[in-house]
Amino acid sequence: MKAVDVVTSAVSNTFRAKVRTSLTVLAIGIGAFTLSLTNGLGTGINQYLDDTVASIGVDDVLTVTRTVDQVQPSNGPAEYDPASAGQQTSGPPGFAQAAPMTEADIEVIAAADGVERVAPVLSVTVDYVQHADGTRYQLELSPIVAGMQVELAAGDQIDLDSAEEQVILPDTYVDPLGFSDAADAVGSTVTLAVTDATGTQSPVDAVVVGVAEPGLVSMGGAIPNDALTTALFDLQQVGTPEGQAVSYQQASVWFDADAGEESRDALVERLADDGFTAQTLEDQLGTITSVIDAIVLVLNGFALIALIAAGIGIVNTLFMSVQERTREIGLMKAMGLASSRVFALFSLEAVTIGLVGSALGVLAAMGVGQLVGAVLSGSLLADLPGLTLIAFDPVSVATVVLGVMAIAFIAGTVPALRAAQKDPITSLRYE
Amino acid sequence: MTSPLMSVRGLQKTYGSGSSAFEALKGVDLDIAEGESLSILGKSGSGKSTLMHLLALLDRPTSGTLTLEGAETSRLSDQELNRTRNRAFGFVFQQFFLNANASVLDNVVLPLTIAGVSRAERRTRGMATLAQLDLDDKASNRANDLSGGQKQRVVIGRALINNPRVIFADEPTGNLDSTTGKNVEDLLFELNRLQGITLVVVTHDEDLAARCDRSIHIRDGLVMTHEAVAA
Numbered sequence: 001m002k003a004v005d006v007v008t009s010a011v012s013n014t015f016r017a018k019v020r021t022s023l024t025v026l027a028i029g030i031g032a033f034t035l036s037l038t039n040g041l042g043t044g045i046n047q048y049l050d051d052t053v054a055s056i057g058v059d060d061v062l063t064v065t066r067t068v069d070q071v072q073p074s075n076g077p078a079e080y081d082p083a084s085a086g087q088q089t090s091g092p093p094g095f096a097q098a099a100p101m102t103e104a105d106i107e108v109i110a111a112a113d114g115v116e117r118v119a120p121v122l123s124v125t126v127d128y129v130q131h132a133d134g135t136r137y138q139l140e141l142s143p144i145v146a147g148m149q150v151e152l153a154a155g156d157q158i159d160l161d162s163a164e165e166q167v168i169l170p171d172t173y174v175d176p177l178g179f180s181d182a183a184d185a186v187g188s189t190v191t192l193a194v195t196d197a198t199g200t201q202s203p204v205d206a207v208v209v210g211v212a213e214p215g216l217v218s219m220g221g222a223i224p225n226d227a228l229t230t231a232l233f234d235l236q237q238v239g240t241p242e243g244q245a246v247s248y249q250q251a252s253v254w255f256d257a258d259a260g261e262e263s264r265d266a267l268v269e270r271l272a273d274d275g276f277t278a279q280t281l282e283d284q285l286g287t288i289t290s291v292i293d294a295i296v297l298v299l300n301g302f303a304l305i306a307l308i309a310a311g312i313g314i315v316n317t318l319f320m321s322v323q324e325r326t327r328e329i330g331l332m333k334a335m336g337l338a339s340s341r342v343f344a345l346f347s348l349e350a351v352t353i354g355l356v357g358s359a360l361g362v363l364a365a366m367g368v369g370q371l372v373g374a375v376l377s378g379s380l381l382a383d384l385p386g387l388t389l390i391a392f393d394p395v396s397v398a399t400v401v402l403g404v405m406a407i408a409f410i411a412g413t414v415p416a417l418r419a420a421q422k423d424p425i426t427s428l429r430y431e
Numbered sequence: 432m433t434s435p436l437m438s439v440r441g442l443q444k445t446y447g448s449g450s451s452a453f454e455a456l457k458g459v460d461l462d463i464a465e466g467e468s469l470s471i472l473g474k475s476g477s478g479k480s481t482l483m484h485l486l487a488l489l490d491r492p493t494s495g496t497l498t499l500e501g502a503e504t505s506r507l508s509d510q511e512l513n514r515t516r517n518r519a520f521g522f523v524f525q526q527f528f529l530n531a532n533a534s535v536l537d538n539v540v541l542p543l544t545i546a547g548v549s550r551a552e553r554r555t556r557g558m559a560t561l562a563q564l565d566l567d568d569k570a571s572n573r574a575n576d577l578s579g580g581q582k583q584r585v586v587i588g589r590a591l592i593n594n595p596r597v598i599f600a601d602e603p604t605g606n607l608d609s610t611t612g613k614n615v616e617d618l619l620f621e622l623n624r625l626q627g628i629t630l631v632v633v634t635h636d637e638d639l640a641a642r643c644d645r646s647i648h649i650r651d652g653l654v655m656t657h658e659a660v661a662a
Contacts, residue, residue, distance in 0.1 A: 336514060
């Protein structure tokens with residue numbers, strides 16, 4: 001029997017018992033649907049993170065912090081070490097706790113081979129922001145490095161090198177600060193205040209050059225330029241006791257991105273030897289991605305359980321089919337059909353059920369994904385423009401379909417073997 | 432005398448083992464000449480079906496030899512046995528064993544499909560065979576929609592399509608009324624006479640047996656009588 005004939009008859013045999021096959025296809029479809037949805041969720045969120053990084057387009061900067069031994073709960077309390085006793089930074093999960101770095105550390109980093117430029121990131125704690133004697137609001141600063149872009153509701157990108165103190169305000173501050181809309185805020189002056197070491201509050205005026213849409217980079221924070229950061233930092237340092245070195249939480253290191261990944265990895269290695277942790281922005285997002293991947297993996301596990309249950313349905317369906325067609329199998333074997341072909345006929349039936357079921361499941365998941373995306377983007381996810389909650393890329397869709405077909409094949413082997421081993425004479429006598 | 436097409440010596444077949452062993456055949460000697468028609472008569476349980484299964488290479492004997500065209504069949508592999516059955520033999524069973532949902536044409540060309548013949552050639556040869564049996568207008572009908580006699584003609588067409596050397600017929604008229612049964616018999620003997628296809632008929636119908644060139648009676652696993660009938 002030719003392969004093409006085996007496939008054709010397997011496919012047509014699959015739909016001989018329509019109701020029975022449809023129910024099994026439905027069961028497989030539900031499993032594939034669940035798997036596609038959970039997969040799509042992972043794809044959607046990771047795609048959003050990737051897009052965000054890509055739109056920032058900074059690939060020649062490393063964020064460097066002093067390496068801190070992570071305190072492992074099982075190891076008991078860590079010993080006190082004056083050098084690493086730093087303030088804890090809050091941030092997305094995965095960002096290492098940073099110990100303060102000194103000017104000496106900055107020099108060590110600058111001396112490392114491959115470092116083109118290093119700039120300490122000044123950490124400033126703003127007390128409040130105020131516009132024209134209005135209500136004062138708390139504000140957090142989210143400094144960015146050259147090359148980063150933020151999505152703007154109005155105005156321009158910030159000019160980091162400008163001598164004038166500039167700031168980009170988050171969209172959420174427009175209304176409270178008393179502006180009528182985002183465009184109204186652009187060009188006006190706001191007051192930011194810091195407290196120095198002596199407890200005195202000092203204000204600094206800054207020009208609002210733009211208003212940022214909420215996004216991953218600037219989530220909730222205002223973006224200052226270097227002139228503003230320096231002005232605030234200097235005010236904050238007033239009254240710091242002599243002898244206590246100026247300290248930084250982290251530093252930005254510029255390197256030659258054209259030299260390739262290997263030279264970047266070598267640089268990260270060298271900095272690690274000096275006691276620093278260097279991460280690209282992608283590395284930092286990578287830790288978030290892996291958390292999401294882990295969650296998706298657990299959800300996929302549940303979907304897989306549904307698929308295995310559906311696979312047992314395939315075993316059942318095919319056993320009935322083999323039973324019903326005992327005499328047909330006997331006849332074909334009497335006429336010289338090899339046992340291997342009988343096996344192929346029945347296992348291909350299982351694969352066909354898997355293919356149809358997974359195709360239906362994936363299509364249904366795509367439909368639901370579109371629907372959910374459309375509903376949520378107007379309500380729950382309105383703050384995150386550009387996020388497609390459930391996205392489908394060809395590779396993961398193909399993986400789901402092929403994976404389901406593989407499960408179906410494995411499920412089909414048991415009844416297919418039973419069919420292949422049938423003795424023609426006994427089968428022909430079967431009533 | 433030319434050497435026989437099939438030759439059987441000391442053929443034994445035992446089912447089971449030990450105390451529950453059942454000897455279906457206790458040593459059968461038989462020669463089948465090319466182009467003859469042979470009937471195997473016997474009551475149910477006599478071993479006549481077992482003999483046919485062994486002759487048709489559907490089963491292997493417990494002991495004894497079976498030569499087909501001078502070749503000893505016990506040395507053939509499963510694959511060679513499959514090929515021999517597919518090319519040299521045609522089968523007609525009492526229950527039609529047609530695929531009820533497939534078309535008449537698909538049923539008739541099943542041995543060719545199994546042999547791996549291309550679709551176009553299957554169609555050509557299938558239609559030729561159906562025309563020979565006056566069934567060409569039913570080619571695309573479902574096998575289930577045919578009458579009993581038509582079904583048995585489809586079965587004969589299926590046995591015929593690969594130009595076999597031998598057609599094995601197991602109670603070919605058992606499920607038919609006497610008129611259609613007669614027609615099917617006529618068809619089988621016509622093929623035997625005109626195309627020289629050897630015919631081996633297993634039956635308990637004395638009238639059918641009488642139309643064959645030769646009959647053997649099987650009782651309790653042994654050949655009782657040979658009788659030659661004037662054709």
